[in-house]
Amino acid sequence: MASTDGGGTVEPASGTRRPSSVRRTGRWRGIAAVALLAVAVGVLAKRPSLLLVGALAGAYTAYPRLTAIPDPDLSIRREIDPVSPADGDRVSVRTTIANEGDAALADLRIVDGTPAMLSVSDGSPRCATALLPGGEVTIRYELRVRPGRHVFQPTTALCRDASGSVEVERSLTAASSFECAAEVPIVPLRAQSGHYPGPLVTDDGGEGIEFHSVEKYQRGDPANRIDWRRYARTGELTSMAFHTERLAxxxxxxxxxxxxxxxxxxxxxxxxxxxxxxxxxxxxxxxxxxxxxxxxxxxxxxxxxxxxxxxxxxxxxxxxxxxxxxxxxxxxxxxxxxxxxxxxxxxxxxxxxxxxxxxxxxxxxxxxxxxxxxxxxxxxxxxxxxxxxxxxxxxxxxxxxxxxxxxxxxxxxxxxxxxxxxxxxxxxxxxxxxxxxxxxxxxxxxxxxxxxxxxxxxxxxxxxxxxxxxxxxxxxx
Missing domain, CATH: 3.40.50 (Rossmann fold)
Incomplete structure (x- = not known):
């Protein structure tokens, strides 16, 4: 359940984590080519200095293999103020990401999942930072409101290892939404027949409130549908039919x-x-x-x-x-x-x-x-x-x-x-x-x-x- 604090809604401290994806960034890919080139030229030219450059480049190439793949343990909470804005208002959003794990996160990049219908009017839903164990970072920004119900999308966290060669992507979700009151549209439905009585006017004559036609009286027609004025004026017995109303x-x-x-x-x-x-x-x-x-x-x-x-x-x-x-x-x-x-x-x-x-x-x-x-x-x-x-x-x-x-x-x-x-x-x-x-x-x-x-x-x-x-x-x- 969300709680209220100073007029804003505070979402649960822990969001739902989606499966993470791991990918190589290719950051050190060019170093291997430099190392091989330096060693080859050093051997052919008999230049020890180039061999030393190749050795150093080779050490840099091995460095990404020695760093551990990060396994971020993150939680999310979000504050929204106000929770029931009017059309044209601005909503302040504070999204806090906390490092719940025991390892430091050297390179953490966060993109908050703003509602698809709204644009950011001030601040930014993105940040890049490093987080120590137990540390947290807060993203602050404002949204320009329009009518409708607005749901926040999953927040994306990208975490790289110390070498920057491996990137782990994780999505965090917290049940965050707010609604801007809007006039409910009148849906222009098409007139047609159906089997359920309701508020949709059809082209069929029968029971209803909107006049359809005058028909010759048939035995068994309800007395309240007889056009008594016409009978008094002409002596002709007729029944009034109305547009039948159906559920669409x-x-x-x-x-x-x-x-x-x-x-x-x-x-x-x-x-x-x-x-x-x-x-x-x-x-x-x-x-x-x-x-x-x-x-x-x-x-x-x-x-x-x-x-x-x-x-x-x-x-x-x-x-x-x-x-x-x-x-x-x-x-x-x-x-x-x-x-x-x-x-x-x-x-x-x-x-x-x-x-x-x-x-x-x-x-x-x-x-x-x-x-x-x-x-x-x-x-x-x-x-x-x-x-x-x-x-x-x-x-x-x-x-x-x-x-x-x-x-x-x-x-x-x-x-x-x-x-x-x-x-x-x-x-x-x-x-x-x-x-x-x-x-x-x-x-x-x-x-x-x-x-x-x-x-x-x-x-x-x-x-x-x-x-x-x-x-x-x-x-x-």
């Missing part, structure tokens, strides 16, 4: 393909982080309205959680969104090396129909049967998601529309009989020619979706999500 069955789907890891600039969160935050808030709004809600994600991995409406299912929804590999916040290597303003990275592309009406996939020639690096191909992932969709299930697809395939995926869902609403965070920038081109291409994709009858929310992250979604409320009905 909705799957919130996040596009986490490598092409979607884009950001307006290096200080802003990328589109997948924005999509996960939006999915979290949209899920809350749907659960509050008693709808049946499911979760899906596709990209490097696939996640499918079928729609349910109980409280335990809401907990599972948010847990999967925070922990499932399909919603990883760290960008893949292809996204790291791609131009931020330019086209999509060399990620797998989904297109058209495959055999037996399935999703077909084509790549850049590097994908095997299981996709890049053994991952399941995106086409197969989408087929799995589609197989979980019921006849009356609709999809809220959250995608930045960074490439044409995102638009095609939405249209494939729609043409397959699944009502789709697209929520698109805008991460394009207009400072460069490439950024302006990306913005025009994204605007064209939005137009294509709307012309195809698919409601699309154009969400600028500086704008409240709820305000953006109300712009198309009722458009799909």
């Amino acid at each position: 069955e909705v799957v919130v789907c996040v596009d986490a393909r490598p092409a979607s890891y884009r950001a307006a600039d290096a200080t802003e969160p990328h589109a997948v982080a924005l999509a996960i935050d939006a999915a979290d808030r949209i899920g809350d709004a749907l659960f509050d309205a008693n709808h049946r809600v499911g979760l899906a994600g596709f990209g490097r991995h696939v996640c499918v959680l079928p729609p349910r409406s109980c409280r335990d299912h809401a907990v599972r929804f948010h847990h999967r969104l925070a922990t499932d590999p399909a919603f990883r916040l760290d960008p893949p290597e292809t996204a790291r090396t791609a131009e931020r303003e330019g086209g999509a990275p060399p990620s797998r592309i989904v297109t058209g129909d495959g055999p037996n009406g399935d999703w077909a996939a084509r790549g850049d020639g590097t994908d095997g049967p299981d996709g890049p690096d053994g991952a399941v191909p995106v086409g197969t992932q989408l087929s799995r998601i589609r197989a979980e969709l019921g006849a009356n299930t609709q999809v809220v697809l959250i995608t930045p529309l960074c490439d044409d395939e995102a638009s095609r995926i939405a249209q494939r869902f729609e043409s397959g009989g699944t009502a789709v609403t697209v929520v698109s965070p805008d991460v394009t920038a207009a400072e460069t020619a490439g950024g302006r081109l990306a913005k025009l291409e994204r605007a064209h994709r939005l137009s294509v979706l709307r012309n195809a009858g698919i409601p699309a929310v154009d969400w600028t992250p500086t704008q409240p999500l709820g305000a953006a979604m109300t712009t198309i409320e009722g458009r799909g009905r």
Whole structure:
């Protein structure tokens, strides 16, 4: 449990340690070449001084082999103040790393796991230091707050031995989060029939509160639905029908393909982080309205959680969104090396129909049967998601529309009989020619979706999500 101290939240003294990785830095690699060269030249030229240089270089080469590989025993605690900030406030963070082991750490480098949605406004979440046994170091910085629930990522500790030739990486986790209150968005669901009574207005006539039509009276119609005014005026006996209200069955789907890891600039969160935050808030709004809600994600991995409406299912929804590999916040290597303003990275592309009406996939020639690096191909992932969709299930697809395939995926869902609403965070920038081109291409994709009858929310992250979604409320009905 977290305790309160001076208005800030103090997390548990010991964080959870993840398995560490050990790697060679290659710091002394060039010394061996110098030693061999000096010895060879000294022998050929009969120069004892060069032989002495080679011997000294050889001693330096052996030095890294004599140092022990560090085994850091670290703990973490974090203080957050305030714990319930308002939009636009700054949050002060103090993360303390302590050396719980018996050995000194000669070279320790720490990178705190700041929330993906927030940028650092003052200070730095990084430090480099040496720690004696029992010693500790505190990192202090401030975050600029925006609405939503913000979870800290694992803190990375890099520890090198005295020679600097071996580096041990260890991740420390402490359950740290805070929430900035935000208006719950009104989710613009599509009108359709269903089997569960609820607040979603459909096109079917029947019980409800919104007028639908006047029909000829049939024996057995309820008396309270008879239009007595019309009967008094014309003598014709008619019944009033209303739009039937149903519970919606909705799957919130996040596009986490490598092409979607884009950001307006290096200080802003990328589109997948924005999509996960939006999915979290949209899920809350749907659960509050008693709808049946499911979760899906596709990209490097696939996640499918079928729609349910109980409280335990809401907990599972948010847990999967925070922990499932399909919603990883760290960008893949292809996204790291791609131009931020330019086209999509060399990620797998989904297109058209495959055999037996399935999703077909084509790549850049590097994908095997299981996709890049053994991952399941995106086409197969989408087929799995589609197989979980019921006849009356609709999809809220959250995608930045960074490439044409995102638009095609939405249209494939729609043409397959699944009502789709697209929520698109805008991460394009207009400072460069490439950024302006990306913005025009994204605007064209939005137009294509709307012309195809698919409601699309154009969400600028500086704008409240709820305000953006109300712009198309009722458009799909």
